[in-house]
Amino acid sequence: MSPLTALLALPGAAIALQAAGSLVAVLLVFMLVNALDLGGDVRIADEAEARALANQASCGFDPVDVALDRARIGALLRNRAGEVMLIRRHGARFAARVLTSHAGARLDRGFLTLSTDDTHFGSITLDLGDKAQVWAASLRRLGARA
Numbered sequence: 463m464s465p466l467t468a469l470l471a472l473p474g475a476a477i478a479l480q481a482a483g484s485l486v487a488v489l490l491v492f493m494l495v496n497a498l499d500l501g502g503d504v505r506i507a508d509e510a511e512a513r514a515l516a517n518q519a520s521c522g523f524d525p526v527d528v529a530l531d532r533a534r535i536g537a538l539l540r541n542r543a544g545e546v547m548l549i550r551r552h553g554a555r556f557a558a559r560v561l562t563s564h565a566g567a568r569l570d571r572g573f574l575t576l577s578t579d580d581t582h583f584g585s586i587t588l589d590l591g592d593k594a595q596v597w598a599a600s601l602r603r604l605g606a607r608a
Contacts, residue, residue, distance in 0.1 A: 516547050
């Protein structure tokens with residue numbers, strides 16, 4: 463009888479071997495995810511990064527006013543033309559949309575909940591603190607959906 467056969471003949475050896483194999487597989491996946499820098503908790507570092515994300519989303523969008531969510535998961539940016547861009551976290555990246563209406567805006571104290579015409583973009587609640595009321599009022603200039 464070979465040593466492997468003798469080992470597998472022990473009670474519970476097959477289950478222990480399966481558990482060890484599973485553990486090795488999980489550790490390999492963990493190392494691969496770390497090596498590829500997948501996942502993670504992405505946040506907008508500062509206003510400069512928010513401006514760069516806006517320009518990346520819409521070439522030439524030059525914000526003059528920026529409001530960052532306190533948790534840094536989203537931002538509102540306004541350019542000289544009065545267009546407002548919403549940036550939000552989408553998985554491990556950021557997505558942006560130019561708001562065309564104030565119809566999806568809801569103010570609740572320091573929180574501003576925004577949604578767009580794009581159902582895939584979803585809605586987001588930004589904690590803007592004292593700036594929430596100012597931004598909610600300025601969004602009314604965008605008008606309502608037709």
